[in-house]
Amino acid sequence: MNPLKTLTAAAVLLLAASGLAQAGAALNAIKERGFIKCGVSDGLPGFSYADEKGNYNGIDVDVCRAVAAAVFGDAGKVKFTPLTAKERLTALQSGEIDVLSRNTTWTSSRDSAQGMNFTGVTYYDGQGFLVNKKLGVKSAKQLDGATVCVQAGTTTELNLSDYFRANKMKLTPISYDKSDESAKSLEAGRCDVLTSDQSQLYAQRIKLAKPDEYVVLPEVISKEPLGPVVRHGDDDWFDIVKWTLFVMVNAEDLGVNSKNVEEMKKSANPDVKRLLGVEGDKGKDFGLANDWMAAVIKQVGNYGEVFERNVGQGSPLKIQRGLNALWSQGGLQYAPPVR
Amino acid sequence: MAEPISTPVKPPFWNNPQVRAILFQAIALVVTVAFGLYVFDNTQTNLRRLGIASGFDFLSSPSGFDVVQSLIPYSPTSSYGRVFWVALLNTLLVSALGIVLATLIGFVIGIARLSKNWLISRLALVYIETFRNIPLLLQIFFWYFAVLRAMPSPRQSLSLGEAVFLNIRGLYLPAPEFQTGFGWVLAAFGLAAALAWLAARWARRRQRATGQQFPILSVSLALLLGLPSLTFWLAGSPLVWQLPELQGFNFRGGWVVIPEMASLLLALTLYTATFIAEIVRAGIQAVSHGQTEASLSLGLNSSLTLRLIILPQALRVIIPPLTNQYLNLTKNSSLAAAIGYPDLVSAFAGTVLNQTGQAIECIAITMTVYLTISLLISLMMNRYNRRVALVER
């Protein structure tokens, strides 16, 4: 039996050794691969939605494209993976995707026990209710005994139970894997109410056959800061995704957008100069090209542009900026300076 | 011509069958163990690197979400471990109902398939060939999204005597509510069952000994129905029916069969019944025709022939593949995940996994449960099989 033992030991050692060689930054792996693997929603107009040809667009999609522009100078170098709410966390943990940009709520347990790092907030949201006007419901407090459609495995599901419990109302939840199925069920009358983040409710509503028959109730029952997520442990990569967001917000702050980015390079404002890589060495710090911030703005746009194009006035959703306006205009969007 | 016989050369040790056998097994074992260790090591490294929590502590923390159907008391303050039991019971419920219904339909269709009536056997054939060759998931979707979605809204429910209601939210049935004193009725039922069993034994003995028959069926039925009803009346009708009632958005009270469960059950039953029908047909055909002829010539009529001669023999052929179908049905019930019926895969390996992020633990528990169910059912069926198997001389 001795040779057997030696053999086993040798095999294990060999394999263990090959396992050690993996330490190293995710960034290098991504650069080597040549594209970013980005997890998005399985169909939510305004956030991520694939048209008939399979082209993705939406805020969440644009975030990934911006990161690609930062890393490769080409916003097209992204591979999108549509994920259900159930799959998304494991997909990120297991490395199937590099960044999860799928209206995911920042919570303490996700940030700690579940091995994730939230890079910022792309959209300040809150949970609401969508109901058929025919029900005559004016407030969420009147929903006692209602059947509610909700997406399985989301924070929404937890908030819903909390809210009904706190208000001593009876609840019948129907949880689906896909947001499409919830919307379809609301339409068919399987449930009275559809609950989700308010932005999603607006998005789901335009997918219904008769959007005008449905209203979003005034109550917002939770805080839902949505943002892109990366894995614990890849600090370089975390910084890049985080700062791509900040760059987009800063650009709006400084009045730089995709149209005027070339002109602005001649600007005398030192903040703008640093942002666009005219002055300073802001690329090297991140291990990227010196004009990476300019590439993000040029190819994807600043935060305001992305918002208006996908969910704001330039889109069928027509959502107001609200909390998502810049800090200087009464909103919450605020970015640390590029310095 | 004859070559000189050379002295036999000792074959090299790797050509020695015994040495080779050991060598091969050693290699297989080493490779398997090494592979296992490799996977284990990778997983450990990955979990540590990503800072993912591990272990089974999460089972005792509160879940925080509601589940639409639960056979045991459950609320959002219950633990994840409780969710596991709720989910497991839901899986078992739909599997058990599916097994009973599929067996009934399968036997009827299987016998109809052999009917001398051309139309009946053709209809059975069409049913079998249609439902057997369409993926189960598609059938579930069809029932759920196409058929049950066409039901009316709660306010326009189809109703049966203000007690049973059918709408898009499900089938609402009156629920029995037991008052004190119902225990006597149950006791009376137990007593009646015991009496009926004794009577049946006595009747069988007497028939063996004297050939005299005793109308055991009607006597037992009278016992089983009469005694409990009498007690029920004497105890002052200790049972009220709680009728479902439209209140606000939904019906309240009564029992409800949610459409998720109904469509899953329909699809599982109709799909598995086709396989069972084919098994039954093959089993009956496996009984030699001479048996039928002999039975008919003894003067048994055709239904007695089927019941006393053919089925007992056919069952020996039928049981093993039937077991497989039961197992398949149980495993297939996991497709519930696609339509949101809170079974083990959907509620536990889905929602709990997602709320806790502990994929490995959740999937491992789920797989273990299915494996256990599988092994248990096959164990039970094997025992039964050994009992009915032909004892050959």
Next chain:
Amino acid sequence: MAEPRVPHSNLPPPASTVGVVGWLRRNLLSSPLNVVLTLLAVYLLLVALPPLLRWAFLDASWSGDNRAACRSGGACWVFIRVHFDQFMYGFYPDGQRWRVNTAVLLLVLGAAPLFVRAVSSQFKVRLGLGLLIVYPCVAFVLLKGGMIGLPVVDTSQWGGLLLTLVIAGVGMTAALPLGVLLALGRRSRLPAIQTLCVTFIEFWRGVPLITVLFMSSVMLPLFLPAGMNFDKLLRALIGVTLFQAAYMAEVVRGGLQAIPKGQFEAAAALGLGYWKTMGLIVLPQALKLVIPGIVNTFIALFKDTSLVLIIGLFDLMNIVHNATTNPEWLGFSTEGYVFAAAVYWLFCFGMSRYSQNLEKHLHTGHKR
């Protein structure tokens, strides 16, 4: 003086036992119970068939290209027509779809001689093995591209019936050899090998495919060293193959057990080693015995491909399901599902008929 008996010329059988009437009496009205059953069946047919036919054919809308064309109250086959290309190819780029068509054509042409009786079986075996080895490579190059001047089409763009066929095809070709090996392992006299194979087979047979797929889709990467990652489709393929291989192993084992011991002894007496005994004597007989079982496993595999919907691959099932949630075409789920069902049915029914034929052809014993 008895008159000579003149045999009466043959009388025709009674009118009630021949022809349509006779057939009716024999097959539909032979007993009171049968009469009742027949009436019941006829009633059922009368209730169910006419509305069904009206919905599917008479009142159906066939032409047009938007939902406005569907006002007739019957089935809206326009929905299928509009989405047909998507159902077949998924998101495969428009200009590249000839590659899919070529791959299918090649397979049909290559495999056609296998189904012709006149072709010698030796040639069939050679052609079959050749196809098994060469065709997957050719098809992969054609579909994926990236070589010989073809642009790369990522597997995430594969979809529809194409993806269903890819999963089924790869699953079948990989599960059969693997299943044979596992079955041999299970019948092996080496205890370690036997235990390993039994454990493997019972494990895969004991768990639902959906958990296997879920594991392969989101957990497999946790088992691999960081940075090592497979394509999502490949992971699903591995899951499906291992799962079906376990079922295949049990089918093949049935065949192996049916081979009389004399065959093994004769082979041993001829001095054949293990692999030669198995490859030349036992397996050819055993596999022939279990062809129906093998085809049944193939059919199950074909139906099971629809489960990849759960992990978000756009096979035929998922793409149809997805189209039914398209806001412009809401309310046509029935048409979509009926279409998908018809496609799956055609393939599965075709396979089962073929296996029955084969069984009849190979079965030379007596029939009752």
